[in-house]
Amino acid sequence: MKQSIGAKTLATPTPVWLVGTYDEADTPNIMTAAWGGICCSQPPCLAVSLRKATYSHAAIVARKAFTVSIPSQAQVAQADYVGTVSGRDGDKFAACGWTAVRSDLVDAPYVDExxxxxxxxxxxxxxxxxHTQFVGEIVDVKADEALIGAKGYPDITKVRPIIWDTxxxxxxxxxxxxxxxxxxxxxITTEGMK
Structure with a gap:
C-alpha cells in the first residue's frame, strides 16, 4: 500500500546543471539548477526553472540566452558551491578554478572544464x-573529445553526471x-514476461 507524502517536489532524480549567463557588466556567472530537463524534440529544447531572486534570472531575460554545463561526479564540490553563493558577491568561476568560455553561438558563457x-x-x-521556467532552443551541444562514444555521441558512463535527490x-x-x-x-508480451 502506498502512503501519501503530500504535494512535494519529489519527482526524482533531477539533474545537476550549471546555468551560465552574463550580467549587465558582461561578467560571466554560473549557478546550479536542478529544476530542468529536455522538453521538446523538434526543435530540440530544454527547460530550466529559476527563482526571480537569483542573479541569473535577470541575465537570461536580458541576454535571451543561457548555457547548461553538465558537471561530472568529480566536480560535485564545485557544483554545490556555485549553487550556494550568489554571482552578485563574487566570481564563482575563479573560486572554482574554472575557465569561462564565451559561446560563439549564444550570448552566454560555459564552463570549459x-x-x-x-x-x-x-x-x-x-x-x-x-519559479520562472526558461525554455531554450538547443543550438549546439559540445562534449570533450575523450567522451565521444558510439555514433559520435557522448558516452554517459564517461560523462558521469551528477544526480540530485530532492x-x-x-x-x-x-x-x-x-x-x-x-x-x-x-x-513483455500480451501474455506477460517471457
Whole structure:
C-alpha cells in the first residue's frame, strides 16, 4: 500500500546543471539548477526553472540566452558551491578554478572544464509561481573529445553526471546499465514476461 507524502517536489532524480549567463557588466556567472530537463524534440529544447531572486534570472531575460554545463561526479564540490553563493558577491568561476568560455553561438558563457555543454537561445518564458521556467532552443551541444562514444555521441558512463535527490538533499552518481531502450521492453508480451 502506498502512503501519501503530500504535494512535494519529489519527482526524482533531477539533474545537476550549471546555468551560465552574463550580467549587465558582461561578467560571466554560473549557478546550479536542478529544476530542468529536455522538453521538446523538434526543435530540440530544454527547460530550466529559476527563482526571480537569483542573479541569473535577470541575465537570461536580458541576454535571451543561457548555457547548461553538465558537471561530472568529480566536480560535485564545485557544483554545490556555485549553487550556494550568489554571482552578485563574487566570481564563482575563479573560486572554482574554472575557465569561462564565451559561446560563439549564444550570448552566454560555459564552463570549459566540464565534460558536456548545451548552448541555448531563449524561446519562451513561463511564470509558474515561485519559479520562472526558461525554455531554450538547443543550438549546439559540445562534449570533450575523450567522451565521444558510439555514433559520435557522448558516452554517459564517461560523462558521469551528477544526480540530485530532492528528498534528502544529496548528490548521487550514475547507476548501472539496465537495458537497451526499445529492446528490453520486448521481454513483455500480451501474455506477460517471457
Amino acid at each position: 566540464v565534460p558536456l555543454v548545451v548552448e541555448c537561445r531563449l524561446l519562451h518564458i513561463h511564470e509558474l509561481g515561485l 528528498a534528502h538533499m544529496g548528490y548521487y552518481g550514475l547507476g548501472e546499465f539496465l537495458g537497451k531502450a526499445w529492446e528490453i521492453g520486448k521481454t
